[in-house]
Amino acid sequence: MDASDPLPDHPAPDNPQGKLVLLRHGETEWSRTGKHTGRTDIPLTARGEELARAAGELVRDYDFRLILSSPLERARRTAELAGLDAEVDPLLIEWDYGGYEGRTTSEIRAELGYDWTAFAHGVIRGDTPGETVEEVAARASRVLTRVLPAMAEGDVALIAHGHYLRILAAVFLRAAPRFAAQITLDAGSVSVLGFDREQPAILAWNHGPRLPLKPSAS
Numbered sequence: 001m002d003a004s005d006p007l008p009d010h011p012a013p014d015n016p017q018g019k020l021v022l023l024r025h026g027e028t029e030w031s032r033t034g035k036h037t038g039r040t041d042i043p044l045t046a047r048g049e050e051l052a053r054a055a056g057e058l059v060r061d062y063d064f065r066l067i068l069s070s071p072l073e074r075a076r077r078t079a080e081l082a083g084l085d086a087e088v089d090p091l092l093i094e095w096d097y098g099g100y101e102g103r104t105t106s107e108i109r110a111e112l113g114y115d116w117t118a119f120a121h122g123v124i125r126g127d128t129p130g131e132t133v134e135e136v137a138a139r140a141s142r143v144l145t146r147v148l149p150a151m152a153e154g155d156v157a158l159i160a161h162g163h164y165l166r167i168l169a170a171v172f173l174r175a176a177p178r179f180a181a182q183i184t185l186d187a188g189s190v191s192v193l194g195f196d197r198e199q200p201a202i203l204a205w206n207h208g209p210r211l212p213l214k215p216s217a218s
Contacts, residue, residue, distance in 0.1 A: 018151035034217030051188025056082030065154035094161035098130025137177035
């Protein structure tokens with residue numbers, strides 16, 4: 001166990017009534033063009049800043065007892081523009097895509113000659129070592145050990161990244177991490193998780209200024 005990230009003294013509460021609100025950061029130039037954006041610190045576009053402000057309007061009536069953000073600029077700026085005073089949690093950083101950082105799915109598929117996806121086939125080493133889906137899920141699980149007790153007191157907001165938040169949602173729902181491939185998130189979107197009849201549930205998903213017309217490119 002990492003001494004800097006200890007597990008709590010008590011197990012997660014049963015059926016906490018607070019809501020877990022997930023904000024994907026606003027648009028960046030790389031998210032707009034479908035590039036895998038893991039650890040590269042890309043700023044928001046002007047459109048991304050608009051989306052972040054709109055997300056703030058969607059969440060303003062929640063009673064947040066804990067607000068956590070990824071350390072990357074695009075997430076921290078989204079929190080700021082949404083009017084959320086967030087604490088940085090390094091465990092919320094995006095998936096490490098290794099050698100596929102900055103590349104689009106179509107580019108990777110053309111190189112490999114088959115219909116590659118990060119969820120089904122994984123990533124490779126590059127300037128960073130990369131992570132498996134399960135390693136990202138393990139980080140998300142540790143975040144949830146912190147989040148669930150806070151949900152017994154009120155609502156919690158997490159401001160982070162598309163693939164990471166999809167995997168965290170799968171862990172919250174007690175599903176396999178790769179279930180995340182079936183739930184997409186648009187830049188600047190807001191989603192809400194909670195409990196319904198004692199079961200973890202999706203209460204709202206991928207809300208933004210307008211309904212998506214196609215799956216997110218990244």
